[in-house]
Amino acid sequence: MISTVLPTYNRAPMSFVKGEGSWLITDTGDRYLDLGAGIAVNALGHAHPALVQALTDQAQVLWHVSNLYQIPQQQALADRLVEATFADTVFFTNSGTEACELAIKMARKYWSSKGEDRHEIIAFEGAFHGRSTGAIAAAGSEKMVKGFGPLMPGFKHLPWGDHDALRAALSERTAAVIVEPVQGEGGIRPMPDACLKGLRDLCDDTGALMILDEVQCGMGRTGRLFAHEWAGVTPDIMMVAKGIGGGFPLGAVLATENAAAGMVAGSHGSTYGGNPLACAVGAKVMEIVADDGFLSEVLRKGARFRQGLEALVAGHPAVFQAVRGQGLILGLKCVAVSADVVKAGYAEGVLTVGAADNVVRLLPALNIPDEDIAEALIRLERAATRLESQAA
Ligand code: PLP
Numbered sequence: 001m002i003s004t005v006l007p008t009y010n011r012a013p014m015s016f017v018k019g020e021g022s023w024l025i026t027d028t029g030d031r032y033l034d035l036g037a038g039i040a041v042n043a044l045g046h047a048h049p050a051l052v053q054a055l056t057d058q059a060q061v062l063w064h065v066s067n068l069y070q071i072p073q074q075q076a077l078a079d080r081l082v083e084a085t086f087a088d089t090v091f092f093t094n095s096g097t098e099a100c101e102l103a104i105k106m107a108r109k110y111w112s113s114k115g116e117d118r119h120e121i122i123a124f125e126g127a128f129h130g131r132s133t134g135a136i137a138a139a140g141s142e143k144m145v146k147g148f149g150p151l152m153p154g155f156k157h158l159p160w161g162d163h164d165a166l167r168a169a170l171s172e173r174t175a176a177v178i179v180e181p182v183q184g185e186g187g188i189r190p191m192p193d194a195c196l197k198g199l200r201d202l203c204d205d206t207g208a209l210m211i212l213d214e215v216q217c218g219m220g221r222t223g224r225l226f227a228h229e230w231a232g233v234t235p236d237i238m239m240v241a242k243g244i245g246g247g248f249p250l251g252a253v254l255a256t257e258n259a260a261a262g263m264v265a266g267s268h269g270s271t272y273g274g275n276p277l278a279c280a281v282g283a284k285v286m287e288i289v290a291d292d293g294f295l296s297e298v299l300r301k302g303a304r305f306r307q308g309l310e311a312l313v314a315g316h317p318a319v320f321q322a323v324r325g326q327g328l329i330l331g332l333k334c335v336a337v338s339a340d341v342v343k344a345g346y347a348e349g350v351l352t353v354g355a356a357d358n359v360v361r362l363l364p365a366l367n368i369p370d371e372d373i374a375e376a377l378i379r380l381e382r383a384a385t386r387l388e389s390q391a392a
């Protein structure tokens with residue numbers, strides 16, 4: 001039978017009807033420990049009471065008004081983001097992809113409004129910035145762009161971690177560099193702090209704008225509100241999405257006043273971006289996550305999980321090779337086929353997410369209880385044993 005849903009996903013057979021914290025429950029009552037969190041979206045787990053309350057309170061009074069009018073919930077969230085970050089200004093979107101589109105437009109407009117012909121944007125191999133025509137051109141991988149050409153021109157792709165290539169590529173003609181401080185889809189590959197600092201210096205030397213894509217690694221995942229904070233540098237433009245809505249579609253572009261200077265009235269817009277419902281939820285997520293006590297708990301939980309994962313890897317060398325990542329954006333580099341590890345997890349009632357480079361991603365709710373971390377390790381251990389016995 002032909003599916004009425006466009007078959008762009010290879011879907012697992014489970015169908016979930018309810019979520020509670022770090023757990024998802026199927027239509028047949030089976031419980032799965034969710035270490036994917038909707039791919040880093042459900043930052044506070046499923047059905048967090050404070051988020052349900054914020055959403056329902058707002059839903060009772062006003063869902064949508066156009067950006068033709070003042071939106072106090074949007075202003076309040078923008079104020080909060082500006083207060084907590086490098087940024088002077090915020091534009092709200094509905095997704096990370098839309099944030100990418102604006103980041104590209106903003107960088108190019110910055111230069112054109114100065115009357116300079118600088119439009120080249122440097123991006124990195126293994127990157128993922130979304131699925132729009134602009135975002136796939138930015139990422140540039142064969143898998144994503146094949147058949148969709150001609151692509152948006154003006155992107156140059158460099159190997160991940162090749163400093164010489166970066167130094168040679170960045171020039172007075174570069175408009176911007178776009179990079180994930182921790183590559184997510186690319187296989188949980190953190191950019192070392194020294195490299196992010198070096199990149200900032202190169203941008204400063206050449207005038208190129210630094211765009212950070214913190215759609216997956218931001219909003220507390222690394223144990224800081226945003227991943228770049230570890231390196232002690234700030235970007236000119238930053239893309240945010242996923243965790244900021246806690247499951248409600250919400251994204252944002254944060255920028256300095258200087259980087260955003262070209263974006264005058266009429267230069268960009270969105271029908272839904274920054275609507276009262278999304279911003280009411282986003283403000284509650286920010287209130288909970290942008291808190292030193294909460295973030296130090298993310299670090300503690302991340303360290304605890306990682307310690308268990310290191311033991312898991314050591315005990316199953318035929319399945320796993322290494323643990324990657326920081327805080328609660330973790331990856332298991334596999335020896336076995338990562339897709340088989342994910343499947344074995346399904347059989348043991350634990351949800352993980354595949355990534356490139358034969359990595360299995362672990363992106364649990366940032367408030368995952370310690371007992372669920374312990375349970376996750378038990379289930380991952382069983383999944384590994386299951387795979388080993390299948391191979392034997
Ligand atoms: N950028 C990064 C780093 C991502 O991980 C993603 C999604 O996985 C995106 C951008 C695109 O976000 P969205 O799927 O919300 O459009």
